[in-house]
Amino acid sequence: MSFIAAAVYFAILASAALGVYLKARQSRAARADRDAPPPEFAETITPQEHRRSADYTVARMRLSVGETLLDAAISVAWLALLLGPLYALLAQFIAPGLTLSVAVVVAVAIVDHLLRLPLSLVETFGLEARFGFNRTTPFMFLLDEAKGAALWLVFFIPLLYGLFFAARFSPDYWWLAGFVAAVALLLAMTVIYPSVIAPMFNQFTPLEDAALKARMEELLARCGFQSGGLFVMDASTRSTHGNAYFSGFGKAKRIVFFDTLLRKHSADEILAILAHELGHYKFGHVRQRIFQAAGFLFIGFAALHLAFERGLGGAFGLPNDPGIILVIALTAAAPILHLLSPLTNFLSRRAEFEADGFAKSIYGEEPMVSALTKLSRDNLATLTPDRLYALFYYSHPPAPIRIAALLEARSA
Structure with missing residues (x-):
């Protein structure tokens, strides 16, 4: 076994x-x-309520451990056992070239998703249903799966062809062109997703509460935020979890509220949540996240170029087909990103504190404290998380810490 292969398996x-x-x-x-x-x-x-939250956390961690072990087993199985025979099978029907490389990646993605599907079913119809969150029907689940698969094929098969063609046409500089194209796609998706993709899965309707809408528009004007609209998403058709977010870029920005959130929170709490989201806009957090993503993409394409150049497939005793190398690189990237998650989560949590502070500067701490408490209660978020776990898995600070920061600012 080569050193590179041993290092990847170890990771x-x-x-x-x-x-x-x-x-x-x-x-x-x-x-x-x-x-x-x-x-x-x-x-x-x-x-x-607290005991129910603890029971939900324990049950979710039990399922998550199963997912972790399954992920590791599938990753090792692909590299050590399955990828070579799959390539040989496809090569019997497809001549070596771009189509074979694309077919390898697509086949791996399909099989990989099917192997993980049972746990997804257990999560939706077992865990989430047991604790009263799930509203998804089996038909809706299958329909979402079909839509997701169709979108993946429509978007990524052309991208794979373009990637492998560029690598063959310009072996020294393709990765720079790929990086630029990926960043352009990232920016395009901020426009395409809210207006085209998201409505394929959920219904979005304009906010109808005239009084609440007037107060929101006043807040938007105060913050200098030009919105493409205030929308309500029918999240309750799938789950009772509540949330809010804004998406899009430039004039395509949309502010979206889950209908479950609007039903459970007061107008003051909803406005505080909106002010928090606007805080991300005021502090340039969306732009920062795009730059962070671009940085990771640059490193990723540079590493993939090196993998192509050095023939990463050979390190695993596999053909140096671009499709095989891409699968190996993506498999190796997952544990690396996991180990880097404390850094990315630190940056994200810092942004959340700043957004909370912005909401407090407008409405005071009470509406935001009340909203965070209700969100934790209604989503069964544990109030006593392990600090080391939170370091790796919490992109948002735990609610008790956020609330303490808001109240500490008041006492200061």
């Missing part, structure tokens, strides 16, 4: 072991404080 297994360890810590933290909520939540979260 996959080490990442899986770390994931299992962190999820065990999260389960222990939830169980340890299951009987009563933290003192600061004693008046807003009942002991019964």
Whole structure:
């Protein structure tokens, strides 16, 4: 076994072991404080609600451990057992060239998704249904799967052809062109997704509450935010989880509220949530995230160029077909990104604190504190997360820390 292959296998297994360890810590933290909520939540979260949140966290961690082990097993199986025979099988029907390379990636993606599908079913119709979140019907689940597969084929097959053609046509500089194209696609998707893709899965209707809409538009004008509209998403058709977000770029920006969130929160809380989202806009967080993504894409394309140039397939005893090399590179990237998640989460959490501070500067801390408390209660988010687990898996600071920061700012 080559050094590179051994390093990749080690990274996959080490990442899986770390994931299992962190999820065990999260389960222990939830169980340890299951009987009563933290003192600061004693008046807003009942002991019964807190116990239910702890039970949900433990059940989710149990399922997540299964997902981690399955991910590692599938990754190792592809590299050590399946990728070579799959390539040989496809080569019996497709001549070596661009189409064979694309076929390898597509076949791996399809089989990989089917192998992970059972756990997705367990999550939706087992875990989420058990705790009263799931509203998805089997037909809706299958329809979403079919739509997602169709979109993947429509978007990514042409991209794969373009990638492999560029690598063959210009072996020294294709990766720079690929990087530029990927960034352009990233920017285009910020426009295409909210207006074209998202409506394929959910219904978006203009906000009808005239009084709330007037207050929102006043806030938008105050912040200098030009919106493409205020929309309500029919999230309740699939889940009772609540959320809000804004998407798009430039004049295509949309502000979206889950209908579940609008039903459970007061007008003041909703406005505080909107102010938080506008804080991301005011502090340039969306632009920062795009630059971060572009940085990762640059590194990724440079690494892929090196993999093509050095013949990464040979390190695993496999043909140096571009499709095989791409699959190996993506498989190796997953544990690396996992190990880097504390850094990306740190940047994300810092942005969330800044957005919370912006919301507080407009409405004070009370509406945001109330909104965060309700979101935690309604989504069964644990109030006693393990710190090390949160470091790797929380892109947002835990609600107790966010609330403490808001209240500390008041006392200061």
